[in-house]
Amino acid sequence: MIRLADIPVRIEPTPLVGGLGGGVPAILSELASLLERLAKAEEPAAIDLRSLPMSAQDRVELRRALGEGEVQATLTAEGISNIRETRVPGVWWVEHHDRNGELIAELIEVTRMPLILMSATDEIASGASALREQLAAAAAARAP
């Protein structure tokens, strides 16, 4: 499929009426209560940024308010994903892009580490057996 950006049509941004308007403090206060829940009950949560009627200005303000933290991870799985911890520990800004570079999801996750970064048990097991096979193949090649 060609990318939306390749279609030579200029999209006028919709004037935001009835949107959050100054919604950044509301998001920050929700993040604070989600963090408290995480600290107390180990309950991770996430906010889908695309589901909120945010203006471009709101987005810039939110980014500035959360800042940049110590961890930045790039995931290469069916396209690039950027996963960054913000200045607030436990608050992660996650951007998923598809193979064409189109943004397909943007979330703020409140968690110790986003689940997507962790290696899965079944994949660890299959990785171990793949390594064993590789070793066995190498040993067989060396044998006289």
Added chain:
Amino acid sequence: MLHGHHGELTVGEMLRRHGISRRSFIKFCTAAASAMALPPSVGLAMAEQLRQAPRPSVVYLSFQECTGCLESLTRSFAPTIENLIFNIISLDYDDTLMAAAGEAAESARTKAMQDNFGKYVLIVDGSVPTGAGGAYCTAGGRSAVDTLREAAKGAAAIVCVGTCSSFGGIPFADPNPTGAWPVTAIVGDKPIINVSGCPPIPEVITGTLLQLVATGKVPDLDEHRRPKVFFGNTIHDRCYRRPFYDQGKFAKSFDDEGARNGWCLYELGCKGPTTYNACATLKWNGGTSFPIESGHGCLGCSEPGFWDLRRPVRGRVGQGRRSFTTPGFGGDCNRRGGRRRDRRRIRRRQPPATTPQRAAWHRP
């Protein structure tokens, strides 16, 4: 309903075979949940459920239709059609998308239906013409109505894609020369999910299929058997122009000051207040916009009775005729008799005999 059949290939196994990592799949489900405006937690849960779910056989039948619904489906951004048909479902028959033709295609359909009897998902696109013994729509020498009755027997569930298969749509409109009917008028004994719209939003089609496969159950449906998660609100409820409606600011023509200011299109015949669909939230073309954002009122294409009761406005309104601002808004103000007469005429139609019991088709 779909689950509980052991020894079949699961979606997770299929993903492993295709070298798609768990991370790619979590990402895919996260994007799908976001595109469907579902909470992110649903995306993660769906990823886990889907990995363990059996990958169902799907038979897609096209009857009296324009292929607009399939065109829409192939433009789904998340999940994409290729992701859906290579990993989540086994699309065993679709006369437009499949490479096979003629005898080979028809035998693929009968084989899929025999091998997966009682377990496959049947997708129907288009209304079913019953006039002239079903002769208005035939494939391989068989009428649509016979093919539907046979295919419905072994289906675990039927998903009607588009307003034609859900409610009759354009072919069902007056004078309905082919004797067209929706699926609910023909099949009475199977779970039926209506994904209406002319066409439906691509992510609503793929999202409904994804949830059906993930949970193995028919989702919560409204009174017209549409998934509540996508059809729970009217366009008007979620319209960004709603504040203007509340303030009483209306465009009076398509080129006046109000139209230029982006005021409410209610008085120009917008059917948003009586139309249940997700256009105002999910939008079209990967979330770019929806008709009202382009300055045109909603046509009400996802409701029963579209086209007769909800045809778009032609010419000017309110000139000695019934105005849209009167109670009973939503009818065709340009025709004498209007909505009430249309409704009476449609109600007089009697559906054909159904199998095995008479279906409760949705009267407008």
